[in-house]
Amino acid sequence: MNQTMRHNGIKASISIFFLFAFFLVGFFALLGIFGTNPNTPAGHEGYVYEKPRIFGKGGFRGELKGPSNYGISLWRNEVINVDFRPKTYPEDFKILAKDELNISFRFQSIIKVKPGTIRTVIEDYAGQAFYERYIKEPLRAMVRKHVQYLKSREIKEKRKEIAESVAVDLQEHLKGTPFLLVSSVVGNIDYPPVVTLAVEKKLAAQQLLDEKETQREIAKKDAEIRIEEAKGIAEAQKIINETLTQNYLQHEAIQAQLKMASSPNHTTVYIPSGTNGIPLINTVNKKQ
Structure with a gap:
């Protein structure tokens, strides 16, 4: 009888072992099928939420600051990641200036999201679409307001002033939100x-x-x-x-006569002329 009991105990232990192993395999299979491991890359923050189930409403589960993982869970947790690094948002304009000329230019704003505000960004400001939904059109209206009253030449001359004025308005618009204006600038201006x-x-x-x-x-x-x-x-x-006095000329004439008289190559005939004794000179070359 003791052998029978011992045999039954061994069989029960083996059954419990296989049952436990089956349970583990099934658990990991469920994790593989239904489990998730939300992760957030560097420079981003993540909003972790659970999708609505048949029983329960799901919703917010936590925040991630990249790079990081939320961890594997049986329920289908998801993550919405938002880039928190400064980003340039360009807007192209073609505005009728005060002197009736259409001026084309680009206005560029650098905007970043305040750290630690991912839940507010997702639940109140449409997540990654925050610029399109909350900033874009108000910004364009601000730019038009500060440009339309200027003449075309003044727009180019006052580019810095325009950017500064728009920045003041935009900072006021962003007050109390998760967003910060880093800088703004008026880009190249093209005339007709x-x-x-x-x-x-x-x-x-x-x-x-x-x-x-x-x-x-x-x-x-x-x-x-x-x-x-x-x-x-x-x-x-x-x-x-x-x-050139008379005496000087007479002296020069005499010197010239002396030089010609000593020359062997020609015969000089002096013809007295004038009251100062300066002769007319005619030179005849001798044959060689």
Whole structure:
């Protein structure tokens, strides 16, 4: 009888072991089929929630700050991740300025989400769609308000002032929300083709005027140089005329006669002429 009891005990133990093993396999199979492990990447925060079930309403389960995992659970937990890093949001505009010209430009805002506000962002501000749902259209209205009263030329000249004014309005709009404005700027401004063409013509005309002015200055300098040269020639002639006295000319004529008289290559005939004794000179070359 003891052997029978011992045999029955062993069988019961084996049954309990297999039953436990079957239970574990079934549990992990359920985790594989129905379980989830929500995770959030770096730079993001995650809103963990449970999907509604047949029994129970589901809902918020917790928050994650990436990179991290929520952990495996049997119930189908999900996560909504939102990027909390600063991001640039560009908006393109084509606005009629005060002088009736359509001006095209881009306005760029850098906005970030305050850390630790993921639940508010998801439940009150549409999660990742917060910019489209809450910021975009108010921002565009602010930009139009600060641009429409300006003339087309003033828009380019006052780009910094426009960006600063819009930033003040947007910061007021974001007060009390999970969002922060980091910076804003007015990008490239494009004028209508007719304005661009007029500016190009004006620049070309100005360049031509500058060139003519340069040429005029060069001509003026050349004229000044010629005047100075003429003054120099006139002064030289004045000095020469003052030094060419009758005695000096007679002396130079005598010296010339002495040089010619000593030359073996020609015969010189002196013809007395004039009251100062300076002769007329006729030179006849000798044959070699």
